[in-house]
Amino acid sequence: xxxxxxxxxxMVGSVLMQRMREENDFLGIEPxxxxxxxxxxxxxxESGDGSKLKDAKDLKMLAACDTLISCQxxxxxxxxxxxxxxxxxxxxxxxxxxxxxxxxxxxxxxxxVNADVIRDGLTKGVQxxxxxxxxxxxxxxxxxGLFKSRLVEWMTTMTYQAASGAGAAKVLExxxxxxxxxxxxxxxxxxxALEVDRMVTHAxxxxxxPTKEFGxxxxxxxxxxxxxxxxxxQTREEWKGMAETNKIMGLHPPVPVDGICVRVGTMRCHxxxxxxxxxxxxxxQDIEQILANSNPWVRIIPxxxxxxxxxxxxxxxxxxxxxxxxxxxxxxxxPEFLGAFTVGDQLLWGAAEPLRRMLGILREHxxx
Ligand code: HSE
Numbered sequence: 001x002x003x004x005x006x007x008x009x010x011m012v013g014s015v016l017m018q019r020m021r022e023e024n025d026f027l028g029i030e031p032x033x034x035x036x037x038x039x040x041x042x043x044x045x046e047s048g049d050g051s052k053l054k055d056a057k058d059l060k061m062l063a064a065c066d067t068l069i070s071c072q073x074x075x076x077x078x079x080x081x082x083x084x085x086x087x088x089x090x091x092x093x094x095x096x097x098x099x100x101x102x103x104x105x106x107x108x109x110x111x112x113v114n115a116d117v118i119r120d121g122l123t124k125g126v127q128x129x130x131x132x133x134x135x136x137x138x139x140x141x142x143x144x145g146l147f148k149s150r151l152v153e154w155m156t157t158m159t160y161q162a163a164s165g166a167g168a169a170k171v172l173e174x175x176x177x178x179x180x181x182x183x184x185x186x187x188x189x190x191x192x193a194l195e196v197d198r199m200v201t202h203a204x205x206x207x208x209x210p211t212k213e214f215g216x217x218x219x220x221x222x223x224x225x226x227x228x229x230x231x232x233x234q235t236r237e238e239w240k241g242m243a244e245t246n247k248i249m250g251l252h253p254p255v256p257v258d259g260i261c262v263r264v265g266t267m268r269c270h271x272x273x274x275x276x277x278x279x280x281x282x283x284x285q286d287i288e289q290i291l292a293n294s295n296p297w298v299r300i301i302p303x304x305x306x307x308x309x310x311x312x313x314x315x316x317x318x319x320x321x322x323x324x325x326x327x328x329x330x331x332x333x334x335p336e337f338l339g340a341f342t343v344g345d346q347l348l349w350g351a352a353e354p355l356r357r358m359l360g361i362l363r364e365h366x367x368x
Pocket of ligand 1: 132162164227
């Protein structure tokens with residue numbers, strides 16, 4: 001199988017490359033590396049000695065691949081996908097971007113949760129597969145078992161989204177902001193909390209703090225807005241919650257999902273506080289069992305201070321494929337209301353991992 005990779009040098013693409021190398025995914029395929037900015041430059045070793053980067057806008061070159069995996073972003077997909085199809089290309093397109101997600105002829109891929117939907121799509125001839133929104137994918141990796149068991153009447157999700165979800169430049173700006181707001185505390189050290197607060201707040205409001213990317217200080221603060229506005233007061237990130245959850249799970253009628261999406265100053269883990277309205281009073285032990293058995297990466301964190309502080313944080317989860325679910329308890333709203341908190345690495349299950357696994361499913365499906 002000739003597999004073309006586009007956008008493999010970006011943040012998501014680099015994590016994808018790392019995971020593909022770790023899992024020996026390059027064995028048995030012929031990888032072709034494309035570029036939009038360094039055409040003719042040296043390709044990674046996987047493509048063979050002396051191989052050069054191909055032009056990612058060259059439809060003929062792209063069409064020579066059986067499968068294309070793109071981490072290049074939505075603009076690239078918008079520009080290339082339709083013309084490539086119109087040129088007669090019948091290959092498989094696997095994409096991290098949101099462009100094709102909601103199209104009728106595309107499947108959203110998160111195989112530990114919806115392998116049946118993916119395989120059904122392959123059997124029906126679907127050729128476009130898009131990774132889900134990271135927040136939705138990580139939520140479903142955590143509590144998808146309850147949706148699968150048809151136990152959810154509705155759900156709210158209040159998110160705490162990492163800088164990485166907005167791209168590499170945002171991550172770098174966040175760290176520069178962190179540095180900037182602590183400069184005065186190092187110049188004039190103080191053990192007085194109010195004095196330190198004054199210095200930090202002053203630095204945050206100072207015109208010198210880098211805010212080109214976020215438009216506001218995120219370090220030591222938060223921004224309750226992710227993505228562009230939608231009708232009825234939602235942001236697009238919030239809109240995706242319901243649209244993608246129901247598409248991934250194949251739910252009819254759809255289960256309402258909504259909430260407020262918030263950017264916080266974490267690096268690469270998205271967290272979410274969930275309020276799940278169950279359609280019956282399920283004992284908590286049964287709930288924990290359903291969640292623990294739903295996929296091999298869920299980690300149920302006991303609802304106590306020691307375990308929560310040690311295991312249910314972005315710092316603890318970062319860089320791991322495990323998705324932590326904790327703070328599980330019935331809310332005082334009633335016995336059918338479940339509270340939960342989940343943390344997952346946005347670059348792994350939220351972006352790169354479903355793509356490489358889709359390639360594996362495809363190879364299995366095609367018998368190579
Ligand atoms: N839109 C998400 C975010 C990232 O901004 O955090 C990936 O789906």
